[in-house]
Amino acid sequence: MRTLSDTARRMLSAPYLVWSILFIVAPMIFVAYYAFTDKSGAFSLANIQALPDYANVFGRSVWYSVIATLICFIIAYPLALCLAGMRENTQRTLIMLIMLPMWMSFLIRTYAWLCLLQDNGIINGWLEKIHLSSLHMINTPGAVILGMVYNYLPYMIVPLYNVLSKVDKSLLEASHDLGANGAQSLLRVTLPLSLPGIASGITMVFVPSISTFYISQKMSTGNISMIGDVIEQQFQSYYNYNMGAAISLVLMIAILVSMMVMRRFTDNNGEVVV
């Protein structure tokens, strides 16, 4: 009986295993393979040695993603806190509204921002109408970060909302009861209890932000390139798979490290270990 059910269980996981090997593990091996070979397929460290040339792009990517993640957190935390305190029906409606933009392709949403922010775009049109000088918004780091914040904000709100709505209300009452005012309760009870949500929110915003390419291309009309743009260029424009793979490898390692750091804040049950 037991062996049968064991086999059955193994059979059940087989499709997932095959899938993982084909589409997750194998591509990673290919990336590593390309990174350490030249065009002819011979072993080479040339790509790795050329990496320092991209240090400033890489630095910019990290910097912009950190800022975007931080802004997302600052917007999302109070919002999620308010949401969690509302009536359940209101909560559901608002969460749906927050997710609503994601039903549209993010290409279209980014284009929409382009229309809004352009030098002769909609916002500047309004400013002119009320006789204010127009603003140069597109093509700035701010525009790129705005694009990232706008696109990835829901990924921050949802995990935060999930943990905050599960925080036992009686814990907050207990905290008030023991003499904590609102701010003290937030700092000493709510915040520590929401650490798992904060960690996953940060991961879910930071990882796509650091590897983004389309948003930065559009919002800076190609003038500010992020590491994702560079990788795309290597593959799409220069057909230099090896260089592209080498940069990807660095990015992958960076993401892996940041995810491992974040995981330290949550254990398997999603409970805080600190």
Add this chain to the structure above:
Amino acid sequence: MKQNRLIDLRNISVRLGGTQVLRDMSLYIRDKEFITLLGPSGCGKTTTLRLIAGFLQPDAGDILFNGKSVKSMPAHKRQVCTIFQRYALFPHLNVADNIAFGLRLQKKSKAEIAKTVDEMLSLVNLKSFADRAVASLSGGQQQRVAIARALAVKPQVLLLDEPLGALDLKLRKDMQLELKKIQRRMGVTFVYVTHDQEEALSMSDTVVVMDGGKIQQIGTPIDIYNEPKNAFVADFIGESNIVDGAMLSDCRVRFSGQEFVCLDKGFAKDESVDVVVRPEDVVVVAPEKGMLRGKVTTNTFKGVHFEMIVDIGGFLWMIQTTDYHPVGAVIGLVTPPDAIHVMKKSEYSGMFGDYTCFTEEYYELSEPEKEDGQ
């Protein structure tokens, strides 16, 4: 007595989600008193506690602490602490940090905090548990941590919301004694909420019986048991045979077709009343010697006594004796004057009949109240 009033609830009314939870309730609580709010679920006892804690505002009425209104004072400024039904310990803090929570907010020095935490841990016998995660503790231990955490901030009043509800019987008995001991030692006023009448009787100085958002009776446990004010109190506290009767004159009452001598006075002539006879106060005699005669319909051995249901002229009485009488036997019953308690008719009259459907009632009572999320 008046200067002794620590908390004064005056004409409190509360509506929650369309239901009137408390109706014009007034109650005062004396300093260092162990007072229990007792009643079935939905009677408004927890609401009263939340009002005192400051988690809830009354729609009408006023709350006074030491003579000063605290109606608009937020919970964190009140000199009261709550023991929550499900303890509400902070899961991200260990035992010692949970206890130190309130002390840190009071900006006490490190040494002072350490000293108090130590004192509290020994008060609740958890000395060796200081560094344990709260999730690793048993229910009883978590309960002790909650008590230590609350007492650490030296509140004037401790509010306990069915604190022993989630514990098993044996542990509950131990904790009852321990809570009483702690209350005496610390000299703190305890306001205790429970639906368990035995718990209320054995622990309290004063019992407040509530139902339907109103106070039914306030008194010492002995008063409440021996002199219930109406049929609800008589039925809720202990077992009672409640029969219809008529007062013939002072100290003479008629029920079950017989005339009895009792100790109750001050009723109108022939006033119809509710008569309470506790099952343990009835004396069983030979049939021909009894004032009442009845047939035993069931007999259950309870250890200390036998619990019989006796059919007396169609009305089923519960009688507790130490002698065995087989089912079907006809027995005589004598009710001495002090076994009879006469009550004025109330809205509850007739709601609590005889023990016809006793088995179901008993089943319901012994079913432990389930807590969700446990």
